Amino acid sequence: MIILDTVVLMFFFLLTITGCSIQTVQPWERDILAQDKMQLVPDPLENALDEHIYFSKEAASGGQGVGGGGCGCN
């Protein structure tokens, strides 16, 4: 299990640092990246509601930012 986890982590780490061939994107070429639907969190309210649901139903939480939680969830 630990070996599998390590492999998975290494995979994502390598994928990140190699960046699937990172290309220069000039400011005037960022029209697509600037679209709402391309944001990391396109709907913050929905994201917060989901985080709250899973925080109250699962042992693992977090990862996207700092803060959060704050409930005596049943």
Add this chain to the structure above:
Amino acid sequence: MAATKRHRNISGVLKFASCTLLSSTSVVSQVAKSDGDYKFDGAILHYSEKDRVQVLEPVFAYRKYKQFDEFVEYKVTIDTMTGSSPNGATPSNVDQTFTGASGQSGYSVAAGETPMRDFSDTRIALNIMTEAPLSIETRRSTGYAFSYEQDYGALGYNTTYLKDTNDKHTTLAAGVGVSLDLVFPSGGTPEPLTNINDPSNQNSGDEDGEEEGEGGEGLDGKFKGTFDVLFGITQILNRYALMQLNYSHSFVRGYLTDPYKVVSVVDSITGEPALTPTTTNGIYLTEKRPDSRDTNVVYWKSVVNIFGDVLRLSYRYFWDDWGIKSNTIDATYRFDIGDKFYIEPHYRYYTQTAADFYRHSIRNNEPLPDYVSADYRLAEFDGETIGIKIGADLDTTSKFAVRLEQYTQTGNSYPADAVGIQQNYNLYPPLEATIIQISYSKFF
């Protein structure tokens, strides 16, 4: 007037396109944001578990822009919860009575049923978030959080610094967060690892033995503190894709026990409830968890534009010093239909191992463990979410969406260490929940 607004929007888009700032925490919009603009977000969530918890949760957020990358946001959340949740005891072949430690009102559960505890509460939360540039390449977001419910209160603060580098292809993030929570258990804080059916434990919650009223009374709340740190990197890969990698660590200290959960003590051979001396009621111990927990998360996310559609894929690996390890994969794919509408299927898979001290029950011939909990959330289980969202970008400034999702949890229903009659019962009854959300957003 409309032309003026449109002109302002277009100029803002151009300005934005030349100044795109990637953020790990903030959301940038294709709609212009300029001095005096503001945005309203509203959503209503209905979360419904089959035969268990019902939650209705409206959320309203108001964001005021000082300029396109500087704003303050106020968010109010009201969380109305009713229903019942498993109290930790295992089903049995006899009726089970829980008289309740420290003055809690008792309740009974019929033979064969999963013991549940009824509850009802309303949580009100207020969040204030600001984001402002510090220089051309750096900015800071800050959040303040307050939440209160009948038996729980929390105050939180967090701040994150963001720095753009590499011609704004890369954004580095570093953040800290603090949360100070107080727990006021309904009926008082129970002494851990004591039998709630033992007459000598009645009305003797907390160390000093004073009587407690309903949650929130008195000043004997239990403290819980959380300190979070986060480091992240966001990278533009090309014109169509970006990627994020975060590492976060949480130090949690204080009262981490669930005051409402119990653990069944069963006969080591028959599996029936061991009886409280001089009574016909079973023995149910209040649970006890360590007073510290350190958690780690590695979180990876990628957003890719595929011929106008958007694939959003994330993976999270979580581990802590309670022995819990968890993997989460989350994927959405947004299909655009024409200029205004879209359909977005969602799939999430979650799996976790059990906490070291998780036990579905303990036997009457074993020594009392240092820590024990039968909370199903600390058990080994898998969770699966399947959903779909239908949305409409009504015009350049307003959006509407509806989503419907199904969340299920499945665990080890018939564990190998079940004894006697326990083997006849599902010790991890599956959880099935339906999530419906309606949301609306308007930019003014």
